[in-house]
Amino acid sequence: MSGRTWTVVKFVEEDTVEAVPTTWLVGNLCYWPPYPREKLVTAIKNFEAPNTHWPSHKMEIFRNGTFDDEIKRIKKQYVFLTNIMADMKTDLTEIKSTLSTKVLHSAEESFFLKFSFPINDEATLETVESYLIIDENFQNAVPELANIGGHNVYDFVKRAMTFLVTNKFASKYSFLGRKQKGSFSILKLSELLIKAANHSKKADRKEVEEAISKWLRRANERKGQ
Structure with a gap:
């Protein structure tokens, strides 16, 4: 020692x-x-x-x-992080509850009811991306995702990403695709988050991109919790 x-x-x-x-x-x-x-x-x-x-x-x-x-x-920090993970589980429960009461469209049209979230594989991601390429689908999904809410921009991104993708799958991505990871920024899912954050929090693009990047950077650590 x-x-x-x-x-x-x-x-x-x-x-x-x-x-x-x-x-x-x-x-x-x-x-x-x-x-x-x-x-x-x-x-x-x-x-x-x-x-x-x-x-x-x-x-x-x-x-x-x-x-x-x-x-x-x-x-002490480990205990603190454990508490954070417990809070995340609570957030996810609240998000699902919120979405069940605030879906803006019929069950046939709802973005959240069309797929089994959170995304955990490339095949599901490709299906979601194909759906969001259609402008009408994308525009309908924006206010739905915005309903997830949050205290601030990062809290909104955290809640939304926790619902949309698993930490294990997110760990394969960085926002710009650095360090031999996939580029999250080129996905329609990324654009959906940015538009929804603007819809919910009036956040500018740079602020949302920084929040997404920050959340993705720690996905590899969170997946072991």
């Missing part, structure tokens, strides 16, 4: 704080293993050696600390 230190860093892009092994830091970047949350916590606790093939993210250093100091904080 001697010589091991953990550093508390703030990830600039996502505005989140994490305690990581100091060896994961290079300049203003932090290597971040693409693990599910439970495996990630183990990697941090065990001071796993960094791998240059891991994604790297811009960060700011808060402070350094010993293992005992930081593992206590990690445990």
Whole structure:
């Protein structure tokens, strides 16, 4: 254990704080293993050696600390994340309840009743995309999705994406298709989210795109919960 230190860093892009092994830091970047949350916590606790093939993210250093100091904080954060997952399940229940009472169209026309959400495979995604290519279908789906609601733009995106796609499937995408992932931005589903957010929250395109990108970045961690 001697010589091991953990550093508390703030990830600039996502505005989140994490305690990581100091060896994961290079300049203003932090290597971040693409693990599910439970495996990630183990990697941090065990001071796993960094791998240059891991994604790297811009960060700011808060402070350094010993293992005992930081593992206590990690445990607290793990409990916090567990609570977040419980909240997400509650959100999904509320979303389904909201949609059941606020569907704007008949059962035959409803976007949400035509497919088995959340999407978990390419075949279903292709079917949904083919449906949304038709302008009338797309325009009808916008107010339906907008009804999901949320406290702010990111909360709306989180609630909508939780309903539309699984974390496992979402982990195969990034917004712009970087890091050998599929590009979510080229999908009609992405455009639907942007239009619905504007309809619900009067949000501009850039704000919604940033929210989608942020949600997608952490899908790989959430799928292990």
